[in-house]
Amino acid sequence: MPRTAKPHFILAVDFGGSSTKIFYQHRSDQPQFFTMPPEAIMATEDSLEQYGRTAAGQMSQMQSQASFCWVQLLDQKGQPDESKIGAVGHLGAQIALYNTLNVAKNEKALYKLLGAVWVIQQRLIEEGYKIPDDFGVAVRCLLPSDETNFVGDFQYRVISAFEQGFMSPTGIVQPQLWSFDCKPEGLGVTRSFLWEHPEHRDAAVFMLGHRNATAVVIRGGNPKKFRTSNLGFRACLDMLDGAHGVSAERLMAVVFEARLKDDFYPYYRVTSYSDPDLKEKAGRELCQEFNKANHVYCERLKNWMDDVLSDEEFTAIVFCGGGVNAVGLLLEDYRPDLEHYFDYGIDIPDSIEVRPEYVNRLEDIYSVFEAMRAEFRFPEPDAEAAESSASSAAVAR
Numbered sequence: 472m473p474r475t476a477k478p479h480f481i482l483a484v485d486f487g488g489s490s491t492k493i494f495y496q497h498r499s500d501q502p503q504f505f506t507m508p509p510e511a512i513m514a515t516e517d518s519l520e521q522y523g524r525t526a527a528g529q530m531s532q533m534q535s536q537a538s539f540c541w542v543q544l545l546d547q548k549g550q551p552d553e554s555k556i557g558a559v560g561h562l563g564a565q566i567a568l569y570n571t572l573n574v575a576k577n578e579k580a581l582y583k584l585l586g587a588v589w590v591i592q593q594r595l596i597e598e599g600y601k602i603p604d605d606f607g608v609a610v611r612c613l614l615p616s617d618e619t620n621f622v623g624d625f626q627y628r629v630i631s632a633f634e635q636g637f638m639s640p641t642g643i644v645q646p647q648l649w650s651f652d653c654k655p656e657g658l659g660v661t662r663s664f665l666w667e668h669p670e671h672r673d674a675a676v677f678m679l680g681h682r683n684a685t686a687v688v689i690r691g692g693n694p695k696k697f698r699t700s701n702l703g704f705r706a707c708l709d710m711l712d713g714a715h716g717v718s719a720e721r722l723m724a725v726v727f728e729a730r731l732k733d734d735f736y737p738y739y740r741v742t743s744y745s746d747p748d749l750k751e752k753a754g755r756e757l758c759q760e761f762n763k764a765n766h767v768y769c770e771r772l773k774n775w776m777d778d779v780l781s782d783e784e785f786t787a788i789v790f791c792g793g794g795v796n797a798v799g800l801l802l803e804d805y806r807p808d809l810e811h812y813f814d815y816g817i818d819i820p821d822s823i824e825v826r827p828e829y830v831n832r833l834e835d836i837y838s839v840f841e842a843m844r845a846e847f848r849f850p851e852p853d854a855e856a857a858e859s860s861a862s863s864a865a866v867a868r
Contacts, residue, residue: 478607479595480496484583485656486583488509494836495591496850502823507586507587510564510579511560511580511582514557519541519562527565540561540640541559543637545635545636546635547635557579580612581632588608592644609648609651611843613835614653616655616656616697617683633648656680658835659835659842661689661789664676668787671786675779676789677790678835681705682703683702684699685698685700685792688779700775705719705723707761724828725738726796727796727828731796731828738755769798786810790802790814792835793829793832817834
C-alpha cells in the first residue's frame with residue numbers, strides 16, 4: 472500500500488528509570504502525553520492468564536489499555552514466539568513484583584516501544600480516528616550515552632518487529648515504520664540550549680535523571696562528548712531505602728510532593744505507623760534524614776561534575792532533569808565563576824496536560840518531540856484547538 476502524505480502519528484519515548492514518558496500526536500490533532508511504569512518483564516501466556524484472572528488483573532483490563540499492556544514478537548514465519556512476550560508498564564510491575572531498574576534500558580526498550588505504539592493506536596481508535604491496519608508511525612527515543620553502542624542492534628530489532636508485526640491484547644499489529652532515530656540522553660536539551668544561547672560555545676549540560684546522571688560537553692558550539700554515571704537521584708533515595716517502612720520507590724514521589732508543597736506532611740503520610748504521635752515523629756525524622764542524604768548525594772554529584780569539567784574552559788553550565796527538583800538549591804553555589812541555567816529546555820505548552828510531579832523531567836524528550844513535530848509539519852500546539860478536540864473526541868474524523 473502506498474504511503475500517505477504523513478505518518479498517522481508520531482511519538483517520542485523516554486525510557487526513564489522512574490517512568491516511561493511518551494509524547495505523541497495524530498497528524499490532524501494536538502500533541503498528547505502519557506506515562507507508564509518503567510517495568511518491562513519477560514512473561515509467559517500462563518503468567519498473563521493467571522494475573523488476568525485475579526481481581527487486580529480484571530480491574531486493570533477494565534481501566535485502560537496502558538494498565539494491561541503486553542506485546543509478543545512474531546517469528547520469521549509470522550507465528551507468535553512463545554519465548555518473546557513482554558509485559559509492559561503496570562502489568563510488568565505486577566508480574567515481576569520487583570524493580571527492574573538494574574536491567575539496561577536498551578534491553579527492555581523494544582517491548583516498551585511496541586507497547587506504547589499499541590496503546591496510542593487504541594487511544595486514537597477510541598477517540599474516533601480511522602486507523603488502518605498498516606498505519607504509519609515515526610519514532611524518536613532516548614537512551615543513556617553509555618548504551619549508544621547498542622543503538623544499531625536496537626534499531627535492527629525495532630525494524631524487524633515492525634516488518635514482522637507483533638501480537639497485542641487486541642490481535643496482530645503491523646504498522647509501517649516511517650522513520651526511527653535514537654539519540655543519547657541530554658541531546659534534546661543541549662540542542663535547545665545552543666539554539667537559544669549560541670554565545671555559549673563551550674558549556675556543559677548536566678541532566679539529573681532517576682538512574683543516571685548525564686553530562687554533555689559542548690565544544691565550539693557543538694555537543695562533542697557524553698558522560699554517564701550511576702549518580703541519578705536514585706543514588707540519594709537508596710541511602711534511605713526502608714527507613715520507617717518506606718521504600719525508595721515510594722519515597723521518590725513523596726520527596727517531589729513535599730518540595731512542591733513545602734511541607735513535611737507527605738513524609739508523615741507514607742510512614743508505616745498507625746499511632747498519630749509515632750507517625751508524626753517518624754515523618755519528621757524521615758524528612759530530616761532525607762535532607763542529610765540529599766547533602767551527601769549532592770557532594771558526590773559535585774565531585775563527578777568536577778571531573779567532567781576538569782582541564783577544559785567553560786562559560787556556562789546547565790542543570791536539568793527531575794533530580795533538579797530536589798537538589799537545585801544545593802547546586803546554586805557550584806562553580807560561581809560560570810553562568811548557571813536551571814530547568815532548561817523547551818517550555819511544554821499548557822495545551823498538553825502534565826502532572827506537577829513531572830516538572831523538569833520532560834525537557835529532554837519534549838525537545839526531541841518538538842523537533843520531530845516540526846520535521847513532519849504536524850499541527851502546532853494550541854490550547855483552543857486542544858479544548859475543541861477534546862469536546863468532539865467521540866466524532867469520527
